[in-house]
Amino acid sequence: MIEPWHAADWQRLWLSLRDRPWNSLAIVPASSGAPRDFSLTVAMTLARTGMLQLGAVIHVADAVTVQLSDMVLLEQEIRACKDRRELVLLALGPLRDNPVTDVLAKTADLALLCVLFEHMVNAEAKETVEKVGKERFIGSTVFRPEVVAANKKK
Secondary structure (H helix, E strand, O other): OOHHHHHHHHHHHHHHHOOOOOEEEEEEEEEOOOOOOOHHHHHHHHHHHHHHHHHOOOEEEEEEEOOOHHHHHHHHHHHHHHOOOEEEEEEEEOOOOOOOHHHHHHHEEEEEEEOOOOOOOOHHHHHHHHHHHHHHEEEEEEEEHHHHHHOOOO
C-alpha cells in the first residue's frame, strides 16, 4: 500500500488547492459526525502531499479543540507564519462542537469544506458554510471513511 501523499487523488486535491494563492488554509469539517481527528488527518495528509511538490515545510495547526482562551495566541502564530510566507493548514473542529471554529476559519486566507461520506448532516453543512462565509471557501471535498482511517495509520 502506498503512502497517501503519493496517491493521485491527494495530489490532485493539493494541486487544485494551489489554484488560488494562500498562505493559510482552514480545513473545516462540514458538520459533526466524523471522528474527532478528521480535519487533522486531512490537514496532515495535505501537508505531506504539498511538501512533496514544494520541498518546504508546511505547518499544521491542530485547532480541533482550541478554546477561547487560546484563540489569540493561535491567531498570532498563524499571522507570524503568514508574515514569513510559510504555509499553514489549520485543522478545525465542527462548528457545533467548537464555538471558535468560524472565527478561526475567517483568520485563514481560505477554507476547504471537508465532508465525510454518509457521516455528516446536510443542514449542518449549510450552516457551516453560512457562518464561515461562502466566499471564503476555495471548495469542498468528500472523503470515504476507509480512506481517512487508512491515512491515520501512516
